[in-house]
Amino acid sequence: MKKAAIYVRVSTGKQDIVNQLPVLKRFASTRGFSIVRTFSDVASGARxxxxxxxxxxxxxAAGEFDTILVWALDRLSREGMSKTVNLIEHLNxxxxxxxxxxxxxLDTTNELAKNILLAVVSTLAKAEREKISERTKAGLERLRRQGKKLGRPPFPGSVREKIRALKKxxxxxxxxxxxxxxxxxxVINVLKSAGNKRGIKKAVSVSTERALKNRR
Structure with missing residues (x-):
């Protein structure tokens, strides 16, 4: 008899756990699983x-059981298809x-079903990543059209001054x-920038001096 664990994750309170656990235990019995552990998480609001x-x-990971029973896939993971695929593959x-x-x-005890499932879910995960990428690009393009600067904001001038002071x-x-x-x-970029500015000022100064000499 295979050893199994039940994982229940609810968002509305303990009543759902009370409702799901007996059903999952009966389901385990019909499948020939011996329940050795039960894990229950409750999500409260945004947490x-x-x-x-x-x-x-x-x-x-310690080998306490070889099967995890869940009410539904979204109870195991709600972090998107990509992470769900990684989780299932890791467990396997x-x-x-x-x-x-x-x-x-969703039954990875069957080798054929497992391979089909992972293929389908992997395809969905890829599509999900592509959609996220497209939304990100569209959002960035919208910000560019609005004239907004992208990337991290620069550090305050005081930090750059401290970098130059420490260098000295x-x-x-x-x-x-x-x-x-x-x-x-x-730090390197700040120092390079300072060096370039000094170089430009020096070049301008030399150029101006030469022009004045030529006029004389």
């Missing part, structure tokens, strides 16, 4: 605590199958980055 889910994943790699009560096709005092780029809690690359 979605996954304490029990994390415990379940640790127990799965450590020898744990996933069975959904309300979705008979002999601090290296990495040491400066650690001291000011900014990236090493940002």
């Amino acid at each position: 979605a605590d996954r304490v029990e889910f994390n415990k379940m994943m640790s127990a799965a 790699k450590i020898g744990v199958d996933v069975v959904s009560y309300t979705e008979p096709y 005092n002999g601090y290296g780029a990495r040491e400066t980055a650690r001291k000011l809690n900014v990236s090493h690359v940002y």
